[in-house]
Amino acid sequence: MKFTFSSFGLALFLLLANIEPSWAFKIEPISRTFTPSGSNATQSYELISDKSEPEAVEMSVVKRAIDLDGKESYEPADDDFLIYPPQIILKPNTRQTVRVTWLGDPNPQQEIAYRLVSRQVPINLKKPEIGKPNRPTGKVDLLLTYMGSLYVRPTDVQSKVVVDSVIVQKNDKGKPTIALILENQGSARASLKNFSLNLTSDGKTIVLKPDQLQEISSKVILAKNKRRFVFPYPTDLPQGNVTATFDYTP
Numbered sequence: 001m002k003f004t005f006s007s008f009g010l011a012l013f014l015l016l017a018n019i020e021p022s023w024a025f026k027i028e029p030i031s032r033t034f035t036p037s038g039s040n041a042t043q044s045y046e047l048i049s050d051k052s053e054p055e056a057v058e059m060s061v062v063k064r065a066i067d068l069d070g071k072e073s074y075e076p077a078d079d080d081f082l083i084y085p086p087q088i089i090l091k092p093n094t095r096q097t098v099r100v101t102w103l104g105d106p107n108p109q110q111e112i113a114y115r116l117v118s119r120q121v122p123i124n125l126k127k128p129e130i131g132k133p134n135r136p137t138g139k140v141d142l143l144l145t146y147m148g149s150l151y152v153r154p155t156d157v158q159s160k161v162v163v164d165s166v167i168v169q170k171n172d173k174g175k176p177t178i179a180l181i182l183e184n185q186g187s188a189r190a191s192l193k194n195f196s197l198n199l200t201s202d203g204k205t206i207v208l209k210p211d212q213l214q215e216i217s218s219k220v221i222l223a224k225n226k227r228r229f230v231f232p233y234p235t236d237l238p239q240g241n242v243t244a245t246f247d248y249t250p
Contacts, residue, residue: 025049025057025090027118031149034102042101045148047090047118055090056121059083059098061150064113068181068228070219077114080104087121102152110187110223111157114150119143153188157223159250160186161195164226166244168233176233182246184221192219194249202238 028046035041047057061081062074082101090096100116120143164181171177178199184190197208197216210217215231233239 025051025055025118025120025144027116027146027148029148030146032116033151033153034100036102036104036108036152036154037106042099045098045100045116047088047096047098049090049092049094049096052092054092056123057088057090058119058121059086059088059100060117060119061100062115062117064115064222066220066222066225066227068226070227074115080114100150104152108152108154111151111153111189113189113222114152116146116148116150118146118148120145151189157187159184159188159190159221159223159248161190161192161221161246161248163244163246166199166242168242169230171230176239177230178233178242179228179230180216180244181226181228182216182221183226184223187223188250189223190221190248190250192216192221192248196247198245198247199234199237199242200244201240201242204238206234206237208234 026048028048032043032045033040034043049055061077061083063077063080065073065075067073080103082103084099084101088096088098104112122143161182161184164183166178166180169177169179180197182192193210195210195216197213199206199208213229213231216229219227219229221227
């Protein structure tokens, strides 16, 4: 088994300190798309435990926003969904079904993005042993939180990604870079997997594909949102004023 230094150090620390990691549950699927009405307005998830002890898990939903540089922020969305059950005692080596129902607008004008949060709750579920004194130990629970993607998507929505702006700037090492702002003018999220970026300077045009733009590839732009991407100035593009077009296939 290959260890990085950080993972090996963590494993060694846990062993020496007698710390028990508490990350032995997962949720499936990690991403779902709901409809605002009809049968797909309610969907099921499974919490899965492969641990030898019970775990307490709390479920909630938060509304998701992504700023220009890709940083996510959240706000409570408890009134938008019904989660049953919202708190679970997950028994060892079992599966627990959780049902989530959309309670919001049955006719939203665009897709809405959320996070389904599955959080371990620090609760002692062990029965105390009679006759044994309470002694301090080196055990520490490392609590786990999953944040799955949840979208509420009405019919007849689609993404539309265009170039908002493109500028040439220097990074902190004085090297030229391109700062590209893309705008999703559409009503559904855009997952940037199939695209070509056309850059023109001094009469020459080059075409860049996803495998050449890891800074952009597979990133998400939510409906009616913008994202800024900064990447090195292409060596085969003449220096000068740069214009850009973006061809995207959902």
